[in-house]
Amino acid sequence: MRMPLRLVPAASEFVAEPWRPAVWVQVIALSGLLGLAGGLFLVAVWNPGRFGEYRYSLTRWELDNLVGTVFTVLDVGPNPTGEEADLALQRYFALTTRIRAEEESPAPDLALIDTLVNERATYENDVERIVEGYVDEAVAKAGLRESLPLFDAIKVTWPPVDFELVGPPRLLITSPRDRILRSDLLLRSDLSLAEVEAIETEAANDETSSLIVSIGGIATYPAIVRDNRSYDSLLDTAAHEWVHHYLAFYPLGRTWGSGGDSEPLNETTANIAGRALAEMIRAAHPVEFPDEMDGRGPPGPEVTVDFREVMQQLRLDVDALLEDRKVEEAEALMEERRRYLEANGIFIRKINQAYFAFYGTYADSPASSNPIGPKIEELWDLTGDLQVFLTLMRDVQNADDLDEVLGRVKALSAELGAGE
Template sequence: MKRIWKQVQQTLRILGAGILAILVLVSSTVPGGERLEQVRAYTRGVEFDYAGWMLAALWDKGQQWALSAPRYWDEKTQRQVVEDWAALTREVQALRAESARIFADPSVSDPQTAAAPVLARLRAREAEQARLGALSEEILQIQTRAVLAEMGLTYGKQAVPSVLYRISKLPLALVVSPREVIRQDANISLLPDMGLDEITALEQRVEQELGVSALVVQIGGVAVYPAMVMETTNLVYLTDTVAHEWTHNYLTLRPLGMLYDASPELRSMNETAASLAGKEIGLRVLERYYPDLVPPPPAP
């Protein structure tokens, strides 16, 4: 009973911290300004819903914490699960590429039938990937928290906020700049499944009607809470990104994060701090749990 009550308390703490983060982070996701509101006149129908995504992710994380066992496994078992997930993700990505080739091949008269065996295997592997993915996320969260404690970046061995991330399709980012100078006047998150034709039409419309430069780009992670991280099998990149986004979450509770959008200089300082911390913390995670994956030192 004591263990169950402890799990319930931890789940409630995670949900409480997450709701607080939503109130802070959503308010800072879209900076104010006249130019921003001008651009949003063209994007409101395709903007990404961060609040909805965070609430769903927090609910899933709370359930995982209450029900999952990775925190009781030894390090060898934890590593094996993460490696199994990475291998399965590589297989899923290969099956997606194979099905895309079939549908793109003009010589295939009935691509739906031709791709049926591939799609059936893809659905089965994606279901297994989702199960292992939840376990892998929790393991990397545990490992990162342990390294943060070793580095003295916790309070009573508790990371504040706790390290939480979720693999997800990432929103696209519409970046707007004046034509005569390189400067970010607006950065608006868009739905991840927009087609190339929709993206091109949006860029052209914003540029022509507002007299600016507009570009829709992909991103690697978003420091909402839990952090949103793109799917990858590269554990060097993944550990770095998880630590990078946690640093953003950490700074959000401090002046440098609260003033993220106050000026381009503060935004650059915040991103530089997160990049430096992410690389160092991510490297410590690799050295501690995946030493054979540590990349060689850069050349002088």
């Protein structure tokens, strides 16, 4: 293979010399190639096990997006700003609104949907870079940037904000029928309703309930963010996933997957901090979307009940019934409440133990009965500052740590209040 040449100055002329990259460049390149080869090997020999043909591979996702991640870290690519950014956002989300309307019509025109999706793809990279820039700016304003090693004066967002707009995988949730306890498995995003129901049936048995849910994103790197939601939803999700990336470098994030309260602690913190970052973005970069063409779907039936109130009470009632080992009664109540919600404008395909196992992970949601949620929300209310809030929460590893932090902040707040 012919080696690339570069020109180097000689005494009075230029001569061609073979390119000899620095040792560190060779080491990085070799490491990248070895990592890529190892990843491809894992993909080739991976035994997917149960539901193998439906499983989603995060390894393949990371490999497919390796180059894009490098470009993001190096800040290579377009950076639309001002009116150009607003126009890209308006066109992308107007197309998303049209796509969702067509998908939810009685007789969807598949050819039209493909055309709209292809047209929207032309704006995808710009929208990703725009929103990544907005999140990065909000992180800086919140005081969350970190100093570079040996260069304290230089602060950067770490890790860099990076996400991809795609259809995220679905999640198969299972839970014991006699208690609420989550297990999950990533599945492909393109499952039909018939496939979803078949997998749920196979996964369930006399001891286990199951449910397949759609998710808004995953904190891979780059993060996976759903591409067919509204602009506001995109901001919330992109910021939420970055908070997970941030927490991964601290004790709280490192507890993820260890069981107990690790997931409610992480998810609730990311929910609160992500919403705060998204609000900062909306205030700094308001975008006018004509005629509600902001990516939202067609309006549904009128909602005539308080969903949060109904769901919170249902969770408490289900917990009480399961504690008394009244499994069938709990399941009958969940189905009765599901039908009640549907009659009042809120359609939920299935409410069971797996439903609460998933949505209860977010301790600030109505599907949770975990006291962690209200405690983290109280800490947020007391601090009122994103940097202070995350600095406190990032070192929390369990419920006892949270109680200790909350106690200290409440005592300090009371002391300051008494001194006024």
